[in-house]
Amino acid sequence: MTALTGTRALARLALRLDRVRLTVWVLGLAVMPMATAANYLTLYPTEADLRAVSGVLTNPSLVALSGPLFSVSIGGLTAWKIGVTEFILVGLMSLLTVVRHTRTEEETGRLELVRATVVGRYAPLTAALLVTALANLAIAVLIALGLMATGLPAAGSVALGVATGLVGMLFAGVAAVAAQLTAGARAASGIASAVLGGTYLLRAVGDTGPTWLSWLSPTGWGLHLRPYAGERWWVALLFVGVTALFVTAGYALADRRDVGAGLVPDRPGPAQASPALRSPFALAWRLHRGLLLGWAIGLALTGAVMGGAATGIGNLTSPNQQLTDILTRMGGRTGLTEAFLAAIFGIVGMVAAAYTVQATLRLRQEETSGRVEALLATRVGRLRWAASHLTIAALGTALLLALSGAAGGLVYGAQVHDIGGQVAQLLGAALVQLPATLVLAGFGTALIGLAPRLSSLAWAALIASVLLVEFGALFGLDQRIVDLTPFAHVPKLPGSAFTVTPVLWLTVIAVALGAAGLAGLRRRDMPVA
Structure with a gap:
C-alpha cells in the first residue's frame, strides 16, 4: 500500500x-x-x-x-x-x-x-x-x-x-x-x-x-x-x-x-469550569468569541479602507449618465459620494450576513457533533440552548456592522473634516443592514428546526442574495425577482430617505422564520444525522 x-x-x-x-x-x-x-x-x-x-x-x-x-x-x-x-x-x-x-x-x-x-x-x-x-x-x-x-x-x-x-x-x-x-x-x-x-x-x-x-x-x-x-x-x-x-x-x-x-494543539481547560460558564449563553459566547473576533477585525478594516476610498468619488467633475446609472443600481440616489457609500455598506451588510449564517448554523454543528446531547441531558432546555446561540448571532452581527460603520466614518470623516457627523451617518448606513441579515438567520433557524438536513441551504440563500443585488439590474432581471432577497428592501443610506416600513417588515419576517424554526426544533427528534 x-x-x-x-x-x-x-x-x-x-x-x-x-x-x-x-x-x-x-x-x-x-x-x-x-x-x-x-x-x-x-x-x-x-x-x-x-x-x-x-x-x-x-x-x-x-x-x-x-x-x-x-x-x-x-x-x-x-x-x-x-x-x-x-x-x-x-x-x-x-x-x-x-x-x-x-x-x-x-x-x-x-x-x-x-x-x-x-x-x-x-x-x-x-x-x-x-x-x-x-x-x-x-x-x-x-x-x-x-x-x-x-x-x-x-x-x-x-x-x-x-x-x-x-x-x-x-x-x-x-x-x-x-x-x-x-x-x-x-x-x-x-x-x-x-x-x-x-x-x-x-x-x-x-x-x-x-x-x-x-x-x-x-x-x-x-x-x-x-x-x-x-x-x-x-x-x-x-x-x-x-x-x-x-x-x-x-x-x-x-x-x-x-x-x-x-498542529496547533487544543489547550486543556481547567479541571473545574469557572462560574462564568454556568449558563447556556456563557457557553455559547465561549464557542463563538474567536470567530466573532476574527470577523470584527476584518470588517473594521474593510470599513476603514472603503471609507478612505470614498473621497475619490467626489473628484469626478463631469459625471455622465452611465456612471449615475451604475451608482444608482449600487445604492443611493442623490450625490455620487453618498451613492458610493450606500453601495459599500450594502456590500458590507452581505459580508456580515456570512457571519450571521455561520453563527446560526453552529446550532446544527453542535447537534451533528453529538455535543448537544450532553448539554440537553442537564436542566438546559432546547429553546434556551438555541436562543443562546441565536442571540449571539444577532448581537454579533450588530457589533460587526457597527464597527464597520464607525471605522468608515472615522476615516472618511477625518478626510472631510467632519468626524462626528460622518461617524453617525455611516453607523446608520451600516446598522440599517441588520434586519436583512436577521432574515437569513431566521431562514437558517427555520431550516434547522423543520428540515435539518437542508440547513446548508442558508448559504445558498446568501449567495443568491449577493448575485441578485449585485447583478440583477445588470442582467435585466424582473424587479420582482430581485425583491426576493431581503437586501433589496434595505433603505439606501446615506443618500436616500430612511423609511421604517421595510425595516419593520424584514424584522417581522425574521422573527416569524425564527419562531417557526424554534417550534420545529422543540418537537422533532434530536439528533438528526
Whole structure:
C-alpha cells in the first residue's frame, strides 16, 4: 500500500456527495461572465458609449471597489465588473470544498473509519484537491467558451477563465494548509477565509496606493493577467508556483500530525469550569468569541479602507449618465459620494450576513457533533440552548456592522473634516443592514428546526442574495425577482430617505422564520444525522 492508495475511490465519493453543490457553483460562476458581457453589448453598443463610461471607471474609489480598467472594450469592461467577484467566489468554493473533505471528515470521525480500510495517508487530501481541481477546470473552460460565444476575443476569454481557475486552486492550497493547523473545520475555514478577505483588502489598497501591495494579492494577480488588454501569461506562473508551495506545505504538515488533531494543539481547560460558564449563553459566547473576533477585525478594516476610498468619488467633475446609472443600481440616489457609500455598506451588510449564517448554523454543528446531547441531558432546555446561540448571532452581527460603520466614518470623516457627523451617518448606513441579515438567520433557524438536513441551504440563500443585488439590474432581471432577497428592501443610506416600513417588515419576517424554526426544533427528534 502506498500513501496515495484509495485516492480514486475517495475522489469518486466526494464527487457523489457534492454533485449538486458543485454543479451549482460551477454553473453559477461560469454563467455570470457570459451574461455580463452579453448585457454590456446591449448597454454600450458603440465605441463612443464605451469611451464615455470608461473615463469615470478609472476613478480611485471605483478602482478600490472593483479594480483597474485595463482596456476600453466590452471584454475589458466585463473583466473589470466581474473579475474580483469571480475570484472571491471561486476562492470561497475551493476552500470550503477542501476543508469539507479533509478536516470536516476528521472532525466527525468518518475519516478515521475510512482510514481503517486500505487507504493511504495522503489519499483524503489528494482526493479533495483533485475534486476541487476538476471543479476549477470546468469553471475555467466554461467561462472561456461562454465569453467566446458572445463574440469576445478568444485570448482574453481564455485568460479570464484561466485566471479564475488559478485563483480557485491557490485557495484550495491555502485550505490544504489551514486544515492541518486546527482540529476544527470551522477554524480551518475561518483561517482560509481570512486569507481570502485579506487579499481583497491588499488589492484594494494596492490598486489605489502603493502598487506593490496589489502584487501581494492573488486577486490582484488575476486582474494583472490582463484579460482583453494584452494578456500577461507569465502571471500564471505566480499562481502555479505559490499554489505548489501551499500544496507541498499541506502534505508536509499532514505528515507531522495525528488523525483528528491539529498542529496547533487544543489547550486543556481547567479541571473545574469557572462560574462564568454556568449558563447556556456563557457557553455559547465561549464557542463563538474567536470567530466573532476574527470577523470584527476584518470588517473594521474593510470599513476603514472603503471609507478612505470614498473621497475619490467626489473628484469626478463631469459625471455622465452611465456612471449615475451604475451608482444608482449600487445604492443611493442623490450625490455620487453618498451613492458610493450606500453601495459599500450594502456590500458590507452581505459580508456580515456570512457571519450571521455561520453563527446560526453552529446550532446544527453542535447537534451533528453529538455535543448537544450532553448539554440537553442537564436542566438546559432546547429553546434556551438555541436562543443562546441565536442571540449571539444577532448581537454579533450588530457589533460587526457597527464597527464597520464607525471605522468608515472615522476615516472618511477625518478626510472631510467632519468626524462626528460622518461617524453617525455611516453607523446608520451600516446598522440599517441588520434586519436583512436577521432574515437569513431566521431562514437558517427555520431550516434547522423543520428540515435539518437542508440547513446548508442558508448559504445558498446568501449567495443568491449577493448575485441578485449585485447583478440583477445588470442582467435585466424582473424587479420582482430581485425583491426576493431581503437586501433589496434595505433603505439606501446615506443618500436616500430612511423609511421604517421595510425595516419593520424584514424584522417581522425574521422573527416569524425564527419562531417557526424554534417550534420545529422543540418537537422533532434530536439528533438528526
